[in-house]
Amino acid sequence: MVSALTIIELSLIVGIIIALTWMLLLIHYRTNNKKDLLIFGLIFIFAILLIALMWINGFIFHVFDVHSLHLGWILGFIALILLTIGTILVLWDEPKFVLYHGLTAGSAWILTLLNIIALITLSDQYQIEFSGTLHFVHIVCGGIGLFSGFASLLFGISGQRRLAKLTGVITFVSWWTAFLLGQFFPII
Secondary structure (H helix, E strand, C coil): CCCHHHHHHHHHHHHHHHHHHHHHHHHHHHCCCCHHHHHHHHHHHHHHHHHHHHHHHHHHHHHHHCCCCCCCHHHHHHHHHHHHHHHHHHHHCHHHHHHHHHHHHHHHHHHHHHHHHHHHHCCHHHHHHCCCHHHHHHHHHHHHHHHHHHHHHHHHHHCCHHHHHHHHHHHHHHHHHHHHHHCCCCCC
16 A cells, blocks of 8 residues: 555656746747757656655665566656646647647557556465455456557547547546556556
8 A cells, every 4th residue: 555655755846847848938939949958858857757766765776676567656656747737738739739748648548558468467465465356447447448449549649629629638637547547446
């Protein structure tokens, strides 16, 4: 089970990342839209994110003590941060940031797919432990997000902006729901 302290720390990290993204966007617009600065800033933010994840209770260092490669909330959290930042950027100015949104949302989709593929490595004991109703809803939300994310990609490529936005919102909401439900599971 994730402790209240971990949830507070995670909330602080998300707040810091959002604040850094906001400052980066302000700097981006004040420096005549230098794309290199934006890319460097996003890389810097994700580096801070990874350091912060390693700091939270030393969790990453103990992840490989179990008999599973399913990294659960680590990959899910990084995917959600990528998706959220990409969504914020495209909502800010769609023509300028649609490429960045595609890269971040596509990266989030790939991380989620890798996390699902890694479920194959779960031992039978872990599969039995996590076969409750809450876990079922978590899996359904993640699956809906995965399929609607792929549909959003196809609609976006084909120029169907309205359908791309609809399926993108479904992806965003279902993945955040799956992530928040996942916080109620014991850490594997």
